[in-house]
């Protein structure tokens with residue numbers, strides 16, 4: 001859809017990631033803020049305005065040349081400082097190149113297409129508008145989603161229709177490695193009639209190909225081929241753009257003859273890099289991830305607030321999230337500060 005998910009930096013990890021990206025000068029967040037539409041507690045964008053603003057900024061930048069064509073090679077090119085952000089549907093020719101370079105079989109993940117429900121097919125005498133947790137978002141609307149209730153019989157009929165309906169056939173080479181956080185609805189239904197009510201949980205494999213600078217280890221030291229976006233094993237618009245922002249900053253620092261360290265792992269940006277480059281090497285199976293507080297180093301839940309007032313037990317988890325967010329922004333500022341003299345802001 002058009003959602004960047006929660007914009008609450010104090011209590012939600014993706015909201016924190018938004019705030020870190022804003023502070024790091026993210027073009028994507030800047031354009032999203034300019035073109036937001038009401039979406040409860042989420043940051044959602046007017047797709048047309050948002051994408052036009054991103055394109056216009058890039059086209060107008062004196063150091064950016066836009067060439068619209070398929071890239072089929074990485075090593076046999078004159079480029080030495082590359083960022084590859086070709087997404088979950090990287091073209092076949094380039095996929096082969098990347099797989100040959102990396103020497104491992106599973107690099108990208110197929111993203112599910114969001115089911116589309118036609119508005120005029122919804123009976124609004126039965127459905128109602130309400131946002132999750134009634135949260136009012138930056139656009140000032142606490143009722144941005146349409147809720148369609150189902151009783152048991154209707155749910156069973158819905159599952160039957162999903163299972164029996166026509167489905168897209170995959171080509172042989174696709175060997176579809178689903179990302180379990182964003183499965184096609186019919187695949188979820190195939191995993192069990194109750195799955196859609198509870199959500200699925202199963203591990204997939206990881207590339208294990210990148211260093212902390214997001215560079216393909218196999219291409220070093222001949223050239224720096226960085227990866228960014230969903231191809232690295234993050235999921236969602238925001239995480240994809242966050243890794244793009246970091247890959248861009250790393251590549252820019254390298255072009256200027258300096259080395260930029262990865263952001264501290266106490267930040268949402270650092271936790272994401274950690275997850276895709278280090279986190280999965282400790283023996284566990286790799287799962288592409290949305291940002292979440294579990295990726296950041298843990299903190300003790302506070303027993304009292306800043307004013308010394310005791311926090312009730314059931315509110316301490318929430319208070320801990322706020323502390324982790326404050327620590328993240330503080331550490332991010334320390335990471336950004338020296339860069340002000342290293343790399344121009346835009």
Ligand SMILES: Cc1cc2nc3c(=O)[nH]c(=O)nc-3n(C[C@H](O)[C@H](O)[C@H](O)COP(=O)(O)OP(=O)(O)OC[C@H]3O[C@@H](n4cnc5c(N)ncnc54)[C@H](O)[C@@H]3O)c2cc1C
Nearest residue numbers: 001003070071086087090091094113114229230236237240
């Ligand atoms: C229907 C749908 C709805 C979604 N809704 C949401 C949502 O609401 N919120 C959210 O957070 N996420 C959502 N997602 C997920 C989100 O779209 C992805 O996580 C994100 O777009 C990945 O960004 P990316 O830049 O890595 O890749 P992409 O956006 O896929 O961009 C990669 C680009 O590279 C191009 N490319 C591929 N191969 C080559 C080549 N060889 N040479 C040159 N160019 C090439 C592709 O054509 C593409 O334009 C949704 C996904 C789908 C499919």
